[in-house]
Amino acid sequence: MTRATNPNRKKIKDKDFELVQAINTDQPELFHDLVKRYEQKLYNFSLRMCRNPSDAEDLVQETFLNVFRYLKDFRYETKFKNWLYRIAASTCIKKRRRSKFAPERELSLEEFIPKDEAEAQQQVPDWALKPLEKLLNEELANKVHQAILSLPDKYRLVIVLRDVEGFSTAETAHILNLSPSNVKVRLHRARLFLREKLKGYFEHGER
Amino acid sequence: MESDNQDSKHCHESHDHKHCLEMFKRLSEYLDNELDEVTCKDIENHVKQCVPCFSCLQTLKRTVDLCKQTANKPVPQAFSEKLKKLIQNMPKTTNP
Numbered sequence: 001m002t003r004a005t006n007p008n009r010k011k012i013k014d015k016d017f018e019l020v021q022a023i024n025t026d027q028p029e030l031f032h033d034l035v036k037r038y039e040q041k042l043y044n045f046s047l048r049m050c051r052n053p054s055d056a057e058d059l060v061q062e063t064f065l066n067v068f069r070y071l072k073d074f075r076y077e078t079k080f081k082n083w084l085y086r087i088a089a090s091t092c093i094k095k096r097r098r099s100k101f102a103p104e105r106e107l108s109l110e111e112f113i114p115k116d117e118a119e120a121q122q123q124v125p126d127w128a129l130k131p132l133e134k135l136l137n138e139e140l141a142n143k144v145h146q147a148i149l150s151l152p153d154k155y156r157l158v159i160v161l162r163d164v165e166g167f168s169t170a171e172t173a174h175i176l177n178l179s180p181s182n183v184k185v186r187l188h189r190a191r192l193f194l195r196e197k198l199k200g201y202f203e204h205g206e207r
Numbered sequence: 208m209e210s211d212n213q214d215s216k217h218c219h220e221s222h223d224h225k226h227c228l229e230m231f232k233r234l235s236e237y238l239d240n241e242l243d244e245v246t247c248k249d250i251e252n253h254v255k256q257c258v259p260c261f262s263c264l265q266t267l268k269r270t271v272d273l274c275k276q277t278a279n280k281p282v283p284q285a286f287s288e289k290l291k292k293l294i295q296n297m298p299k300t301t302n303p
């Protein structure tokens with residue numbers, strides 16, 4: 001039986017489709033090319049989601065195994081990269097569930113509202129005004145990485161996909177199986193959380 | 208709606224003002240161009256008058272910029288080799 005195609009489906013242009021089709025048709029050995037194409041991206045995504053490099057390697061390995069296992073089900077209805085991240089995110093969430101028992105911390109908007117006059121800044125701090133290239137250095141890069149790692153998982157996934165990997169709100173919602181408004185809520189809280197960490201670092205030298 | 212002058216007065220006396228809190232909730236959407244034109248203008252007019260909200264917007268924007276600048280690390284050679292071996296041992300088809 002041939003699969004019915006949705007006539008309303010938008011035609012997606014994707015540089016990976018040809019390779020995926022070849023793997024699925026009769027050249028599974030080309031899977032290595034797909035891995036080479038994405039191993040660095042996935043490795044860095046995993047480093048941001050796991051707290052140590054060994055766990056990150058496990059996540060990459062498990063993700064690629066799942067990609068191979070389910071590649072025949074890929075429908076060419078989204079970009080392959082988005083589908084790959086959907087598998088990576090779900091593999092990550094499942095791994096977390098297996099290893100964690102404590103409920104995740106919720107971030108509320110209220111905790112980030114400046115409480116009084118002293119907290120509400122009366123001038124824009126230097127770190128938000130300086131040209132970005134004058135601000136960037138290894139220590140700051142490390143601080144940002146650590147701040148991302150200190151976010152509860154569900155907020156971290158959203159900010160990594162949106163602000164680090166560059167997916168849109170709609171793409172992130174699809175990858176994580178969330179509504180776009182839920183993505184926006186989590187993203188805003190995650191950004192406010194990081195902003196507090198960076199404020200602490202720049203204003204009080206907190207490491 | 209209260210005037211900008213009143214906003215400004217409130218913002219400088221206390222930041223716990225209703226209008227400021229409304230802005231505060233939407234700053235990320237503003238930075239991501241996900242708001243309608245009227246709401247954008249509302250935020251822009253407000254931050255012109257309210258230094259704490261302007262500061263909040265700028266520090267949030269800088270936080271996002273810093274996230275976007277995070278550099279990728281190279282994949283360790285040993286791990287890359289491990290992945291290669293794993294793939295070599297996979298089944299010779301993706302079909303069930």
